[in-house]
Amino acid sequence: MKKIHILPVLLGLGLVLSLSRCDKNPPENPAYAPYPETRLDSNAGNWALYKLLDGSGAATVDMAIPAIPAPDAVASPAYQAELDALRAAMSGASAEEKELALYWGGNGVLRWHEIARELAANYNVPPNYVYDSTGNPVYPPLVFNPANPDAYPRVPFANPPVTSRLLALLAVAQYNALVVAWDYKFQHKRLAPYRNASDITPLIPENDLPSYPSEDAVVAAASREILKFIFPREVANVTAKAEEHKKSRLWAGANVQSDLSVGDSLGRAVALSIIDGWAKKDKMGAANNQAGFQGQKDDATARGITKLWTSRDIPSRPPMLPFFGNVVTWNFDNATKIALRPPLPPQPGTAEFEKDMNELREISKNRTREQLRITAYWADGAGSYTPPGHWNRTAAELIYENQFNEIRSARAMALVNTALEDAGITCWDVKYYYLLPRPTEMDPSVTTGTGIPNFPAYTSGHSTFSAAGAEVLSYLFPNDAPRMREMAKEASESRIYGCIHYRFDCEVGLEVGQKVGAYAVTRGRNDGSDE
Amino acid sequence: MRQIYLIVFLFIGGNALAQMPTDALMMPHGQLCILGQYAQSEWENYWEGEKKRSNLNLGTFSSRSALLMGNYGITKNLNVMLGVPYVWTGADVSYISGQKGLQDLMLFLKYQALEISAAGGAFKVQATGGLSTPVSNYTPDLMPFSIGVHSQTASLRAVLNYTADFGLYVTAQAGHTWRSNTTADRDAYLFDNKLIYSDEMPVPNVFDYSARLGFIKPRYQAEVWYDAFTGLSGDDIRYNEMPQATNKMAASQVGFFGKYFVTKRLGVLATISKVLSGRNAGEALSWSAGVTYFLDINVPKETAAN
Numbered sequence: 001m002k003k004i005h006i007l008p009v010l011l012g013l014g015l016v017l018s019l020s021r022c023d024k025n026p027p028e029n030p031a032y033a034p035y036p037e038t039r040l041d042s043n044a045g046n047w048a049l050y051k052l053l054d055g056s057g058a059a060t061v062d063m064a065i066p067a068i069p070a071p072d073a074v075a076s077p078a079y080q081a082e083l084d085a086l087r088a089a090m091s092g093a094s095a096e097e098k099e100l101a102l103y104w105g106g107n108g109v110l111r112w113h114e115i116a117r118e119l120a121a122n123y124n125v126p127p128n129y130v131y132d133s134t135g136n137p138v139y140p141p142l143v144f145n146p147a148n149p150d151a152y153p154r155v156p157f158a159n160p161p162v163t164s165r166l167l168a169l170l171a172v173a174q175y176n177a178l179v180v181a182w183d184y185k186f187q188h189k190r191l192a193p194y195r196n197a198s199d200i201t202p203l204i205p206e207n208d209l210p211s212y213p214s215e216d217a218v219v220a221a222a223s224r225e226i227l228k229f230i231f232p233r234e235v236a237n238v239t240a241k242a243e244e245h246k247k248s249r250l251w252a253g254a255n256v257q258s259d260l261s262v263g264d265s266l267g268r269a270v271a272l273s274i275i276d277g278w279a280k281k282d283k284m285g286a287a288n289n290q291a292g293f294q295g296q297k298d299d300a301t302a303r304g305i306t307k308l309w310t311s312r313d314i315p316s317r318p319p320m321l322p323f324f325g326n327v328v329t330w331n332f333d334n335a336t337k338i339a340l341r342p343p344l345p346p347q348p349g350t351a352e353f354e355k356d357m358n359e360l361r362e363i364s365k366n367r368t369r370e371q372l373r374i375t376a377y378w379a380d381g382a383g384s385y386t387p388p389g390h391w392n393r394t395a396a397e398l399i400y401e402n403q404f405n406e407i408r409s410a411r412a413m414a415l416v417n418t419a420l421e422d423a424g425i426t427c428w429d430v431k432y433y434y435l436l437p438r439p440t441e442m443d444p445s446v447t448t449g450t451g452i453p454n455f456p457a458y459t460s461g462h463s464t465f466s467a468a469g470a471e472v473l474s475y476l477f478p479n480d481a482p483r484m485r486e487m488a489k490e491a492s493e494s495r496i497y498g499c500i501h502y503r504f505d506c507e508v509g510l511e512v513g514q515k516v517g518a519y520a521v522t523r524g525r526n527d528g529s530d531e
Numbered sequence: 532m533r534q535i536y537l538i539v540f541l542f543i544g545g546n547a548l549a550q551m552p553t554d555a556l557m558m559p560h561g562q563l564c565i566l567g568q569y570a571q572s573e574w575e576n577y578w579e580g581e582k583k584r585s586n587l588n589l590g591t592f593s594s595r596s597a598l599l600m601g602n603y604g605i606t607k608n609l610n611v612m613l614g615v616p617y618v619w620t621g622a623d624v625s626y627i628s629g630q631k632g633l634q635d636l637m638l639f640l641k642y643q644a645l646e647i648s649a650a651g652g653a654f655k656v657q658a659t660g661g662l663s664t665p666v667s668n669y670t671p672d673l674m675p676f677s678i679g680v681h682s683q684t685a686s687l688r689a690v691l692n693y694t695a696d697f698g699l700y701v702t703a704q705a706g707h708t709w710r711s712n713t714t715a716d717r718d719a720y721l722f723d724n725k726l727i728y729s730d731e732m733p734v735p736n737v738f739d740y741s742a743r744l745g746f747i748k749p750r751y752q753a754e755v756w757y758d759a760f761t762g763l764s765g766d767d768i769r770y771n772e773m774p775q776a777t778n779k780m781a782a783s784q785v786g787f788f789g790k791y792f793v794t795k796r797l798g799v800l801a802t803i804s805k806v807l808s809g810r811n812a813g814e815a816l817s818w819s820a821g822v823t824y825f826l827d828i829n830v831p832k833e834t835a836a837n
Binding site for chain 1: 588
């Protein structure tokens with residue numbers, strides 16, 4: 001017997017073939033479209049600059065102010081020729097270049113922080129072991145090799161401390177450069193080209209901010225230099241991005257070439273000052289001093305720690321940046337950092353310790369879906385922008401929502417990101433002061449909801465970062481303060497739900513982080529921006 | 532239902548799709564086959580992108596499942612199948628908690644479009660359409676420990692079979708599975724070096740095909756097979772990182788299947804298979820064992836099993 005129903009089969013096969021080539025892409029990121037910057041902040045040239053470091057690591061040195069030439073007058077032939085060149089650039093702009101004018105035409109400060117977060121995520125690659133000539137698994141040294149830049153491990157390993165420092169350096173360079181630029185802007189008061197030629201209609205919202213030097217070129221150049229310094233493999237990439245950013249101002253009709261050229265020199269000079277005057281003196285170079293780790297262990301034992309942290313990785317991995325706690329803080333001095341150190345954590349065998357350990361045993365056995373979701377949401381582990389990046393993003397979103405102008409954006413980012421690095425330094429100081437093992441080392445029956453970071457437990461980095469970030473954001477955005485504090489609390493508890501921290505790690509971390517953030521808030525209240 | 536085996540979507544907690552829709556056998560009108568099956572899949576080596584490696588911090592990964600499935604002959608040319616697996620995962624070295632839970636409810640309709648008696652046997656053409664949907668709120672964001680990618684799927688496949696009257700048969704099938712995007716627990720992730728600010732992850736669609744050669748008699752059946760699947764888009768696992776639902780996974784494997792009817796109604800079956808090559812997938816060795824039982828629900832007298 002035979003029955004023929006070939007048509008549905010052919011239809012089905014046709015559908016399979018027609019759809020089998022279809023591609024799937026992730027959702028588009030938010031565009032962050034340009035908005036009008038109504039607030040000029042004409043006195044922002046007087047806001048306090050971040051000071052640089054002297055030889056002893058104290059922030060006592062005033063940054064040298066780069067000189068710039070006086071601009072050509074609007075009526076001068078030179079400026080009129082620049083306007084003609086601008087008209088040509090605008091009319092010659094391709095559709096793609098006009099899109100780039102909008103991409104860069106919003107908030108340049110935030111755009112460069114977005115780029116930095118993406119770089120951080122891409123470089124947040126924990127080292128993998130390799131087998132040496134005798135067949136033993138070992139970790140290769142984390143050293144950048146210009147002859148083989150693509151080799152793993154990638155340098156830098158953008159872990160939370162490294163990322164916090166990167167974002168702070170970026171934010172401070174942008175802020176100091178913009179404060180200087182604002183001073184020159186209102187000194188020279190040469191307005192944007194569309195204010196000087198009625199036939200020029202920009203692609204982005206107009207404003208009355210003097211445009212010499214260009215705040216966009218300042219931010220592009222300052223950001224470029226910091227990112228080049230941190231990411232030696234990305235020099236060509238970030239240089240191209242900065243060129244695109246500057247050119248986008250021509251395509252948009254927002255700056256003439258001299259606005260941009262002078263802005264670039266100014267931004268570059270300030271960033272190089274930050275690199276020489278801070279980044280090369282902040283003791284980051286000694287943060288990975290593995291030879292000193294034995295001394296830290298001896299000291300912790302002398303302080304009464306009965307069981308010292310060891311790496312949970314196989315093979316045992318050198319601890320992450322054991323001397324990051326010695327890196328220079330932005331918003332307070334070394335004595336303050338030491339005063340912020342919490343007391344000895346509860347020790348195994350004590351009732352206080354066992355109470356928090358038992359909580360983890362219980363969670364490990366019965367972790368709820370919601371606890372697992374919170375663990376993953378805040379984990380910000382390998383391949384992510386790390387907890388400092390998470391709070392950097394939150395700050396950027398709030399700044400965008402509140403439509404801050406360029407200099408207020410830079411100020412907010414500097415306050416938040418210096419507080420985040422300060423939190424990292426303060427927390428790392430405590431971690432290697434007490435060297436408390438992770439819960440899974442105390443009780444191997446405990447299983448986790450996320451990866452175990454390769455450094456001691458007490459106190460929780462997530463908690464310290466989050467409380468510091470939330471404290472500064474609560475000051476900057478009072479309406480969002482309750483939400484920020486809720487977020488910090490959840491980020492902190494996520495580490496308990498993940499069973500990689502004891503509750504006391506998290507609670508103490510939150511307390512210290514809030515105090516750390518308060519120092520940045522104090523700076524913010526006194527930087528001249530409220531006058 | 533005479534056989535079932537599981538294509539191993541290896542990083543998706545294993546055993547994600549029951550591929551019974553890939554064989555050429557039909558349930559008679561009015562008869563229901565119930566399958567209970569245990570399956571286990573283990574791997575130590577895996578492909579990070581196209582690079583094969585192991586991981587001292589993971590050890591041996593295993594995924595186990597228990598599947599209950601029914602196949603009912605609506606007519607002799609139209610079967611409906613419904614099943615759901617319970618899956619649990621873990622690794623012997625890793626400290627990360629294994630995951631467990633009911634995974635995805637699967638529904639298939641299998642339609643025999645053509646049956647021609649020819650050359651001492653029969654040639655059959657069938658089409659299968661399938662749908663699946665997660666039945667628990669498991670996480671897709673803790674791979675490889677996640678029990679699945681928490682995606683809804685629709686699939687279409689075609690099956691060609693020739694069975695000689697003395698029992699030898701060959702089957703070829705190919706299918707396409709559309710998979711909906713999934714919702715990660717995170718709201719930022721890297722996709723192809725780009726940072727995506729969303730919790731929505733694209734889950735690649737999948738193309739798979741297989742070829743089988745076997746021998747079937749009323750009391751037993753034995754078969755060897757080759758099958759392969761590949762994601763049609765997606766990125767690779769990043770260096771030394773965990774996989775995620777956006778990864779382009781692919782694997783090919785060979786396997787053996789055997790079935791024996793203890794009585795006319797009760798059958799026992801077993802499979803074993805080994806992954807030969809892969810991408811963003813584990814080099815798994817898998818086996819399963821199960822029982823089938825036939826029930827007459829609404830069988831016309833002349834075709835009843837007893």
